[in-house]
Amino acid sequence: xxxxxxNSILIHVAAFVxxxxxxxxxxxxxxxxxxxxxxxxxxxxxxxxxxxxxxxYVTIFRGGADSVGATFxxxxxxxxxxxxxxxxxxxxxxxxxxxxxxxxxFRFRRVVLLLFLGTYMLPQIALLIPLYLILNSLGLLNxxxxxxxxxxxxxxxxxxxxxxxxxxxxxxxxxxAARIDGTTRLGALFYVILPAARPGIVAAIxxxxxxxxxxxxxALIFTSTNAAKTLPVAISxxxxxxxxxxxxxxxGGLLAALPPVIIAIIFQRYIVSGMSTGSVKG
Numbered sequence: 046x047x048x049x050x051x052n053s054i055l056i057h058v059a060a061f062v063x064x065x066x067x068x069x070x071x072x073x074x075x076x077x078x079x080x081x082x083x084x085x086x087x088x089x090x091x092x093x094x095x096x097x098x099x100x101x102y103v104t105i106f107r108g109g110a111d112s113v114g115a116t117f118x119x120x121x122x123x124x125x126x127x128x129x130x131x132x133x134x135x136x137x138x139x140x141x142x143x144x145x146x147x148x149x150x151f152r153f154r155r156v157v158l159l160l161f162l163g164t165y166m167l168p169q170i171a172l173l174i175p176l177y178l179i180l181n182s183l184g185l186l187n188x189x190x191x192x193x194x195x196x197x198x199x200x201x202x203x204x205x206x207x208x209x210x211x212x213x214x215x216x217x218x219x220x221x222a223a224r225i226d227g228t229t230r231l232g233a234l235f236y237v238i239l240p241a242a243r244p245g246i247v248a249a250i251x252x253x254x255x256x257x258x259x260x261x262x263x264a265l266i267f268t269s270t271n272a273a274k275t276l277p278v279a280i281s282x283x284x285x286x287x288x289x290x291x292x293x294x295x296x297g298g299l300l301a302a303l304p305p306v307i308i309a310i311i312f313q314r315y316i317v318s319g320m321s322t323g324s325v326k327g
Contacts (some may be wrong), residue, residue, distance in 0.1 A: 078102070078296035085291050101296040113283060119271040120279035123189060124258055125304075127275060128280065130193040131200055132250055138197075139204030144234050147204065147212035148220070158209060165202035169262045172198070180267060189273050192264060196257040202270055203256065204249045211245030212238060217218035247312050255305055276301045 073092075077085060078101060080094040108114020146158050176195050177186075185191030208311040215238055223233040239246065261277040268274045283290065 074295045074299060077292050078299055080292055082290055082292060098292070101290070101293045104293070105242075105300065107261065113293065116271055116274070116279050116282070117276070117300075120274050120276045121301075123192075123271075123273055124301075125277040126189050127192045127196060127273075128254050128257040130189070131196040132253045134193065134197050135204050135253050136246070136250060138201050139208055139253075140234075140239070140246070140272055141277075142201075142205050143208035143212055144238065146209040148217070148230075158205065160181040161202040162206050164207070165199065169199075173262070173266060176263070177266065187268050187270060187273050191267055192260075192273060192275065193257075195262055195263045199260065200253045200256050201219060204253055207249050207252075208242070208245055211242050215241045244314075251308060254308065258305060 074184070076092070076094065079097045079099055081096065081098045084091055084094050096174070099227050104112060105114045105117050107118075146154060174227070176198070180191045183191075185194060219237050219241065220233045223237045224230065228236065259277060260275070264273075264278045266277040268278060280294060280301060283294045283297055287325075
């Protein structure tokens with residue numbers, strides 16, 4: 046057997062094993078969401094249910110004002126608002142900041158960029174008390190705007206790092222040619238750099254949205270009602286004090302995973318190229 050053939054077989058086998066390891070928990074989550082509670086807690090565990098139960102999805106989509114369904118629906122809207130708001134603010138700040146780090150020459154440029162990245166590496170719990178005091182003084186506790194504010198503190202350093210490295214891969218000659226033709230530096234950014242950096246920008250948007258969508262600790266501490274509670278917090282509250290409907294948790298988790306999965310499928314060709322380029326350059 047030739048080496049190329051052997052390597053191809055090994056790669057496909059490894060890919061199959063990884064796919065099974067990734068998809069098996071998700072497949073069981075799908076089954077658990079439609080499996081009656083009494084079957085889920087049966088010992089020994091029964092992997093295939095004898096009957097399907099879709100009542101949890103009915104509860105989530107049609108539950109009354111005081112049900113877990115109402116909490117889930119409100120949290121879904123809150124997560125969308127917080128995620129989109131975080132992406133918009135982070136991308137505006139991140140694009141302008143990344144362009145400055147990539148093209149402008151000033152003292153300690155690299156050090157400042159590393160400092161921004163260092164804030165992203167800090168554990169969230171280390172920033173919990175300062176952020177709580179800031180939000181409390183601004184009257185932003187239990188608000189969507191407050192969550193957008195704290196999520197931006199996580200997302201902006203990440204966007205700065207990815208986009209600044211990606212902008213460095215774009216030849217400066219393109220920008221210089223545009224400026225010779227009379228375009229301002231800001232015009233060159235919008236008409237030359239941003240179109241050329243589309244894969245990196247889409248990847249940054251995708252991961253910025255995921256960071257805001259999945260954020261749990263800040264949302265747990267800084268929210269207390271359905272006015273601002275996000276999906277990770279709402280799903281965690283499906284667990285009762287004395288018993289937990291694992292099927293309901295699975296159903297909520299599946300529905301919460303749909304928006305990121307849909308976005309990833311739509312923009313997958315941009316994500317791979319954008320992350321691979323932005324992570325190694327510079």
